[in-house]
Amino acid sequence: MNETIRKMKAEDFETIMKIFDETDFGCVGIKEFYKPGRQEQMMMMREVLRGESLDEKILVIENSDGVVGYVTIQETSDNWHIGQIAIDSMHRRQGLGKYFMERIKEMAKRCKRSISLECYEKDNTFFLKQGFQKVSEDEIETEYKWNYQKEKEDTQVKKEIQEKEETDLEL
Numbered sequence: 001m002n003e004t005i006r007k008m009k010a011e012d013f014e015t016i017m018k019i020f021d022e023t024d025f026g027c028v029g030i031k032e033f034y035k036p037g038r039q040e041q042m043m044m045m046r047e048v049l050r051g052e053s054l055d056e057k058i059l060v061i062e063n064s065d066g067v068v069g070y071v072t073i074q075e076t077s078d079n080w081h082i083g084q085i086a087i088d089s090m091h092r093r094q095g096l097g098k099y100f101m102e103r104i105k106e107m108a109k110r111c112k113r114s115i116s117l118e119c120y121e122k123d124n125t126f127f128l129k130q131g132f133q134k135v136s137e138d139e140i141e142t143e144y145k146w147n148y149q150k151e152k153e154d155t156q157v158k159k160e161i162q163e164k165e166e167t168d169l170e171l
Helices: 010-022 036-048 095-109 121-129 148-168
Strands: 002-005 057-065 067-075 078-087 116-121 133-135 141-146
Touching: 002 067, 002 095, 010 036, 010 057, 010 067, 010 078, 057 095, 067 095, 078 095, 095 116, 095 121, 095 148, 121 141
Parallel strands: 078 116
Antiparallel strands: 002 057, 057 067, 067 078, 116 141, 133 141
């Protein structure tokens, strides 16, 4: 893939708002009755752009067509909480969401942060495939968490099993 992930810039504002407007957010973190209005979204993005929101980040994914998606992340000392993740409707079903999540997980791992989010049932499969674990569930949405330490432990266990299998084959 030839995509780039970077922090949002002022010139991305209108494109992100277009993606926001076309997304129903039946996916991450926002109940139907709580979808932030356009004004709230614009205020939050302006605060991030001006550096007024120290714990909120907005990252974009871009390709040769320009900005094709974004994610909002609220950062704490040990966690990144994804508030919204959206891909432009013309670029969905092309693996960009998966690619975006893989890169976000790599960044979180380097920063020693876990990732949490909430989503509706229809999006559960996507996040499970991305290595997220179900933490809690209510009648509206499910909370998921991805832990960089668990992935590290899983990788170590897989490596030990593979080494044992190779040793067993040599006997």
